[in-house]
Amino acid sequence: MNRRLFMSAAAAGLLFSVRCVAAQEAIQLAVLDRAAATRSFLDDRRRREDAIPTSAEEVAEILGRGLSPVEQRIMAFELVRGFPYRLSRWDPSQPDGLFALGAGDCRHKAAALRRLFRIWGYPAQPVQVVFDWRDLPIPDSILALLGETRSFHQSVEVGLDGRSIIVDATWDPFLGTQGFPVLSAWDGRGATLQLTKAATEVIRPSAYASFGELFQRYGIAWPSREKTLAFNRALNAWLDGLRGEGREGRT
Numbered sequence: 001m002n003r004r005l006f007m008s009a010a011a012a013g014l015l016f017s018v019r020c021v022a023a024q025e026a027i028q029l030a031v032l033d034r035a036a037a038t039r040s041f042l043d044d045r046r047r048r049e050d051a052i053p054t055s056a057e058e059v060a061e062i063l064g065r066g067l068s069p070v071e072q073r074i075m076a077f078e079l080v081r082g083f084p085y086r087l088s089r090w091d092p093s094q095p096d097g098l099f100a101l102g103a104g105d106c107r108h109k110a111a112a113l114r115r116l117f118r119i120w121g122y123p124a125q126p127v128q129v130v131f132d133w134r135d136l137p138i139p140d141s142i143l144a145l146l147g148e149t150r151s152f153h154q155s156v157e158v159g160l161d162g163r164s165i166i167v168d169a170t171w172d173p174f175l176g177t178q179g180f181p182v183l184s185a186w187d188g189r190g191a192t193l194q195l196t197k198a199a200t201e202v203i204r205p206s207a208y209a210s211f212g213e214l215f216q217r218y219g220i221a222w223p224s225r226e227k228t229l230a231f232n233r234a235l236n237a238w239l240d241g242l243r244g245e246g247r248e249g250r251t
Contacts, residue, residue: 031071035078038062042099054099056115064120073160073167073188076116080109081169086239087232106170106195110154113169123159127166128152128208130218131199137179142238145231148221152214153195157202165191166202178242 038059045051063075086103094100095115098108110126117124133149143149155168169192176182183193194200208214215222 031074031078034063035075035082038079039082039102043102046100046102054096056096056099056112057119059099060116060119063116069120070188072120073117073122074186076113076120077167077169077186077188077192080113080116081172083109084172084239084243085109085170085175086236106154109169110156113156113167117156117158117167125157125205127155127157127205128203128214129155129195129199130201130203130220131195135196135198138235139238142231142234145227145234147224147227150218150220151223152203152211152220153199155195155202157204160189166194168192168194170195174243175239 041062042054042059045054059079063079064072067075080098083098084103085105086101087105088101088103088108090105090107091097095111098104098112101108104112114124114126129152131151131153133143133146133151153170155166155170157164158167167186171180171182173182176184181193181196186192203214208217212222214220
């Protein structure tokens with residue numbers, strides 16, 4: 001290939017790459033817009049006195065219209081992670097609790113994401129991940145309330161094209177501005193970021209019979225209810241303060 005032909009081929013390849021990136025960015029923006037509009041719709045419904053519970057099936061119907069499979073997966077991820085992270089009471093009998101509360105922790109978010117994936121035909125199961133709260137940018141004064149900072153985090157394992165990947169939508173985008181590990185955009189194909197850089201060991205449901213067994217196996221002290229509640233209140237208050245400062249900074 002002579003130099004002129006080589007340069008022409010290179011330019012064409014670059015142009016194609018630029019167009020692909022631009023198309024991907026356009027898709028991402030459209031997904032973000034629809035996810036935000038859906039959360040706004042759910043917020044408005046929740047505030048009504050005669051509000052009826054919103055099911056994952058209804059959300060999937062609203063979100064999934066006219067989307068490709070990849071876009072559906074990205075949409076589910078962006079919708080769920082867009083809800084603010086907040087340590088809240090978890091009721092296993094209410095797997096759609098995230099849509100009712102408008103915020104939630106890893107259990108609410110994992111349940112919602114798992115439900116949406118399953119409705120759209122993807123095998124998804126809950127998995128546990130060992131982590132340490134100290135690996136996150138949380139003030140020491142709040143961490144001290146726990147005593148034992150190691151614990152277990154719930155995430156989602158999804159079967160995709162013969163592979164199993166971890167999709168974690170726990171941290172909302174705002175927390176990325178505060179030093180939490182937040183993916184700028186998910187491509188709908190590979191694994192997302194884990195809860196922390198060190199949280200890499202995945203424990204599947206078949207690997208344990210009870211949480212008591214897990215805590216004993218990993219040498220983690222069983223959480224004290226009083227310490228946990230104190231930590232939850234302090235962390236939520238700190239996060240609320242950060243979000244309030246963020247809103248003031250935009251005005």
